[in-house]
Structure formats: C-alpha cells, structure tokens
Amino acid sequence: MTATIQLRGVSKFFGNIIALKDISFEAHKGEVTALLGDNGAGKSTLIKCLSGVHVPDEGEIIIEGKPVKFSSPRQAAAAGIGTVYQDLALQPLMSVSRNFFLGREINKGFFLDLDRMSKITRQEMAKLGIDVADPNQPIGTLSGGQRQTLAISRAIYFGAKVLILDEPTSALGQKQQLEVLRTINEVRNRKDIAIIFITHNDLHARLIGDRFTFLNRGRILADGGRSDMNTENLRSLMAGGAELAELEAELKN
Amino acid sequence: MEDERLRKVSSLQSFISRPELGSVFGLAIIVVTFMTLTSISGTFSAMWTNPIGIQAWVELAAFVGILAIGASLLMIAGEFDLSMGANIALAGHSFALLLTFGVPVVPAILITFIELAILGFIMGTIVVRTGLPSFIVTLGFWFASRGFAVFLSQTLVNQSRLSVKPYLKPPAGGGEDPTLIDNIFAFDKAFGLPFDAEVYYFVILVIITAFMLHRTRYGNWIYAAGGDAQAARAVGVPVNRVKISLFMISTCLACLLGVLTVMTSGASDPKAGDFRELHAIAAAVIGGCALMGGYGSVIGAVLGALIFAIASRGINFVPFIDNNLFRVMLGMMVLGAALLNQFLRNRVLRG
Numbered sequence: 001m002t003a004t005i006q007l008r009g010v011s012k013f014f015g016n017i018i019a020l021k022d023i024s025f026e027a028h029k030g031e032v033t034a035l036l037g038d039n040g041a042g043k044s045t046l047i048k049c050l051s052g053v054h055v056p057d058e059g060e061i062i063i064e065g066k067p068v069k070f071s072s073p074r075q076a077a078a079a080g081i082g083t084v085y086q087d088l089a090l091q092p093l094m095s096v097s098r099n100f101f102l103g104r105e106i107n108k109g110f111f112l113d114l115d116r117m118s119k120i121t122r123q124e125m126a127k128l129g130i131d132v133a134d135p136n137q138p139i140g141t142l143s144g145g146q147r148q149t150l151a152i153s154r155a156i157y158f159g160a161k162v163l164i165l166d167e168p169t170s171a172l173g174q175k176q177q178l179e180v181l182r183t184i185n186e187v188r189n190r191k192d193i194a195i196i197f198i199t200h201n202d203l204h205a206r207l208i209g210d211r212f213t214f215l216n217r218g219r220i221l222a223d224g225g226r227s228d229m230n231t232e233n234l235r236s237l238m239a240g241g242a243e244l245a246e247l248e249a250e251l252k253n
Numbered sequence: 254m255e256d257e258r259l260r261k262v263s264s265l266q267s268f269i270s271r272p273e274l275g276s277v278f279g280l281a282i283i284v285v286t287f288m289t290l291t292s293i294s295g296t297f298s299a300m301w302t303n304p305i306g307i308q309a310w311v312e313l314a315a316f317v318g319i320l321a322i323g324a325s326l327l328m329i330a331g332e333f334d335l336s337m338g339a340n341i342a343l344a345g346h347s348f349a350l351l352l353t354f355g356v357p358v359v360p361a362i363l364i365t366f367i368e369l370a371i372l373g374f375i376m377g378t379i380v381v382r383t384g385l386p387s388f389i390v391t392l393g394f395w396f397a398s399r400g401f402a403v404f405l406s407q408t409l410v411n412q413s414r415l416s417v418k419p420y421l422k423p424p425a426g427g428g429e430d431p432t433l434i435d436n437i438f439a440f441d442k443a444f445g446l447p448f449d450a451e452v453y454y455f456v457i458l459v460i461i462t463a464f465m466l467h468r469t470r471y472g473n474w475i476y477a478a479g480g481d482a483q484a485a486r487a488v489g490v491p492v493n494r495v496k497i498s499l500f501m502i503s504t505c506l507a508c509l510l511g512v513l514t515v516m517t518s519g520a521s522d523p524k525a526g527d528f529r530e531l532h533a534i535a536a537a538v539i540g541g542c543a544l545m546g547g548y549g550s551v552i553g554a555v556l557g558a559l560i561f562a563i564a565s566r567g568i569n570f571v572p573f574i575d576n577n578l579f580r581v582m583l584g585m586m587v588l589g590a591a592l593l594n595q596f597l598r599n600r601v602l603r604g
Contacts, residue, residue: 073487085487087483087484089481089483089484089487090481090484091480091481091485092480092481093543093547093598094473094476094480098473098476102473102490103474103485103488103489103490104488104489105470105473107470111469112468112470112473114468
C-alpha cells in the first residue's frame with residue numbers, strides 16, 4: 001500500500017541551527033501515526049514543513065506517490081493537508097456554523113446560504129459523534145473538546161487526506177482529552193484519512209497510535225509499529241532513556 | 254438524526270445573544286422617560302406629534318446614525334475612526350471649493366467622494382501596515398482633516414465659510430437645470446418630503462449594511478477580523494483588505510454628510526460635524542458593539558443613535574431640567590450601556 005504521506009530525508013536549518021535532520025517517516029490512511037518528542041525536539045518545525053509554513057532545505061515530501069513542494073499553507077491545504085493547530089483558529093463569539101465555514105462560505109446568489117451551512121455543520125459534527133442542536137449558537141458555548149472536534153471536522157470536510165493534529169489534548173481537562181481521543185478514533189474508522197497525532201503524552205499515544213515516531217533534538221530517535229512498542233519502551237524513549245537512568249541514579253544517592 | 258451515541262450540546266436562548274438586546278431596553282426606557290417628562294411639562298405633543306418636533310430628533314438621529322453605521326462596522330472589526338467628524342468638514346469644503354472653481358455639481362460630488370475614499374485608504378493602510386492603534390492614527394487625522402480643510406479654503410479663496418448658493422440655483426436663461434442634480438442628492442425639498450434627505454439615506458444605508466453584515470461573506474469577515482485576526486488569517490480571510498475597506502466606508506459616510514450639509518445649508522462650515530465622531534462612537538457602544546471588536550450590530554447602532562437623539566433633543570422640551578445635565582446623562586448612559594453589554598457578552602461566552 002502506498003503511504004498517504006511520506007517524508008524522505010527531510011532537513012530544515014535556521015542559520016547554523018539544525019532544527020530537523022534527515023527525517024523519514026510515513027503515514028497511512030486509516031491509521032494514527034503518533035509523533036512524539038519533548039519540547040524542542042522539532043515537532044513544531046516538522047508540522048510547519050508539512051503544512052507549507054516552512055520549506056524544507058533537504059529531502060522530499062511525497063503525497064500518494066507524488067513528490068510535492070509547498071510554498072504556502074494554502075497550497076498545502078489544496079493538496080489535502082489539514083492542520084489543526086493548538087489554538088484551533090476559531091472565533092469565540094461567532095456561531096458554530098459560521099466558524100465551520102469561515103473563509104470558505106457558501107453563497108446562495110449574493111447572500112450566505114445560512115441554512116445549508118448549518119445543516120452541513122450539524123451533519124459533519126454528528127459524523128464525529130457530537131450533536132450540535134443549534135449550529136447558530138456561539139462557539140463559546142462549546143467545551144474545549146467539542147471545539148477540537150469542530151476544527152477537525154472542518155479540516156476533513158474541506159478535503160483533508162492527511163490530518164495533522166498539533167497537541168490536541170494538551171490544553172484540555174482529563175475528561176475532554178478522552179473526548180478528543182474518541183474523536184480521533186472516529187476519524188480513523190473512516191479509513192480514508194491518515195492522521196498524524198503530535199503529542200508529548202505517552203499514555204495518549206499508546207492508547208490511539210498505530211505507528212510511533214520519536215523525535216529528539218531534530219532527529220528520529222526511534223520508530224516502529226504497535227507491536228514494537230511496550231509501555232516501558234515508550235516511557236523511556238519519551239524521557240530520553242539514558243537521561244532518565246542518570247536522573248534515577250542521582251535521586252537514589 | 255436520532256442517535257443515542259451522540260452527545261448533546263445545549264441550545265442557547267438566541268435572544269440573549271443578540272448584541273442590540275441592551276439598547277432595545279435602553280430605547281424603551283428613554284422613550285418612556287421623555288414621554289413622562291414632556292407630559293409633566295405640557296410639551297408632549299410638541300415633541301411626539303408635532304411634525305417639527307419629530308423632525309428635530311429624527312433628523313439628528315439620522316445624522317449621528319449615518320456616522321454610527323461606519324463607527325459600528327469599524328468597531329466590530331476592532332478599529333476606530335476618530336476623524337469622522339473632521340472629515341465632514343473636509344468633504345464640505347472640498348465640495349464647496351470645487352463648485353467655486355466652476356466644477357459642475359455631479360463631478361464635484363464624485364471628486365469629493367474619491368478624495369475621501371483615498372483618505373480612508375491611507376488611514377486604513379497606515380493602521381494595518383504599521384500596527385499602530387487606529388485610535389492614534391485617526392486622532393492624527395482628526396486634527397489634520399479639519400485643519401487642512403480650513404487652510405485650503407482660506408489660502409485659495411480667503412474665506413473659511415464658503416457659500417455655494419449661486420452654484421446650486423438654476424441658471425436664469427434655462428439650459429441645464431442644476432436643481433435636477435440637486436434633487437438627486439438632496440431630494441427632500443424637490444419631492445416635498447417631510448424629512449431632510451439624511452433620513453432617507455440613513456434608512457437605505459441601515460438596510461444595506463445590516464444585510465451585508467449578517468448575510469454576506471464580507472460581513473462574516475468583518476466579525477472575524479475583529480474577533481481573532483490571526484485565526485481569521487489562518488482560514489484565508491483577507492483581514493487587512495477588510496479593515497482598509499471599512500476605513501474607506503467610514504470616510505465616505507462622512508463625505509455623504511459633508512456634501513448633504515453643504516447642499517441643505519448652502520454653505521460649507523469649518524465647524525461642521527464637530528464632536529460627531531464621539532456621538533457616533535457613543536451610539537455604537539450603547540448599541541452593543543464591543544470596544545475590542547468581534548461583537549456588535551448595525552441595528553444596535555441605529556438604536557443607539559435614536560437614544561442619543563431623543564435624549565439630546567428631548568431635553569429642550571423639558572424646561573425644568575438644565576440642558577447641561579444632558580451631557581451628564583449621556584455620559585452615564587454610555588457607561589451604563591457598556592457595563593450592561595459587557596455583562597450580556599460574558600453570558601454569551603460562558604453559555
């Protein structure tokens with residue numbers, strides 16, 4: 001099976017700083033590829049390369065077998081990259097359906113087709129397990145998890161083949177984190193979207209991930225499928241293995 | 254769409270979320286208050302049934318209301334235009350000067366509108382390119398516009414108040430009749446309509462802008478530009494272009510009032526529109542616009558303008574209350590409205 005998105009030897013430099021070096025990984029549709037790493041590991045730079053904010057200095061990005069080059073987020077979006085950033089790009093005082101269609105409104109003649117936009121919003125949210133009784137209510141009335149779902153279903157509706165989720169659980173409470181994981185599972189069950197799930201929470205990665213890639217200081221530290229990873233393995237990779245052992249030794253003294 | 258696995262999202266009583274809710278109550282209170290006060294002082298019919306009495310507050314509401322349309326649109330997009338009142342004088346002087354130099358009425362009006370649109374473009378561009386607060390940028394133009402208007406007319410024709418009566422009268426020997434043109438822009442007298450032309454322009458503009466704001470893509474973008482500009486840009490909303498266009502709408506509304514004032518009064522006045530920008534902003538705030546942007550409505554600004562005008566004119570019909578108290582009352586009203594609207598807005602956000 002061809003990977004939906006594949007990276008081959010991607011590097012990114014900022015002056016003399018090596019932000020990413022020789023990154024290769026792939027994501028398949030119907031799978032969650034968990035991208036793990038501590039702060040400063042290069043996760044954000046990698047997302048920005050994927051979503052057209054940065055242009056990689058080396059290597060190539062391949063979507064469904066074809067090499068692509070993005071010079072703007074708009075191009076990446078047109079090629080099927082849907083990025084859901086941590087801040088979600090939502091308008092707190094605007095209604096659910098207006099947020100869903102902001103920048104890509106549906107017109108009927110000269111005016112907005114509000115009924116159709118509401119109907120589609122409700123349908124698309126329901127597909128991910130959230131019933132929005134009134135799509136005209138302000139988004140401020142939704143929970144953090146529901147907002148995340150809105151941003152995800154918006155990305156999918158507007159043609160995302162690759163869904164990049166930037167730390168979707170990190171700013172949420174325990175219960176809402178699970179709600180988001182459930183949403184991610186719903187997206188996976190569609191079988192037509194490759195999900196790249198960026199996180200530093202090993203528990204969440206283990207719950208939902210099918211493949212794992214670990215970044216450390218701009219390089220890939222390890223990668224593998226579900227069977228290659230056990231909890232202990234994951235945890236020690238997250239903490240940086242040797243460093244954790246060192247700390248353990250220090251604390252014992 | 255019945256599915257037990259779906260989690261329900263509570264629906265909100267929609268009326269609570271309307272920005273103009275506060276100003277509906279405000280208007281009701283003001284009308285009842287002044288009906289009571291005028292009844293006590295025996296001037297009820299003079300203010301509420303006499304055509305001249307009604308004209309007094311309706312025309313003021315329209316004048317302030319036209320500016321308040323621009324003020325509310327800008328405020329929803331998170332910006333201000335303090336130069337509105339001064340631009341009324343600038344437009345009036347430009348129009349009168351062009352007539353003085355022999356330009357016919359219609360081209361003079363068009364040129365004036367183009368000038369003011371360019372001014373709006375310049376102000377908007379400075380705001381979005383430099384990132385300076387529009388409060389500061391338009392404060393600069395608040396000084397500059399009026400100063401430049403008076404400077405121009407004094408330098409060029411050595412007068413600060415230009416009479417245009419000779420240019421608007423029909424020529425003696427027939428030929429092209431300028432009153433026809435006059436009729437197009439200040440048509441009330443020609444058709445024997447009860448109110449000044451401002452009132453009809455106001456009604457038409459309110460209908461157009463209210464539809465534009467709530468039912469078009471551009472309106473959606475205005476809210477988004479003032480709500481969270483970064484988030485709006487992320488989904489492809491041209492925030493800068495939206496803001497610049499709103500500054501142009503604001504200067505063109507001032508231009509409309511400037512030209513109409515000259516046509517109705519027959520002269521340009523360097524003090525035309527003095528303080529009107531503050532009245533318009535007060536109307537927008539009373540009408541529920543959030544000072545930080547992202548929230549508000551044109552209808553609210555209309556109600557705000559009506560509240561302002563009824564209170565402003567009504568005080569003259571109530572002899573036992575000192576006129577100066579009006580300013581005190583207006584100030585308290587702006588504060589009270591801002592507080593009430595903030596409270597209502599927080600209800601919307603919390604759900």
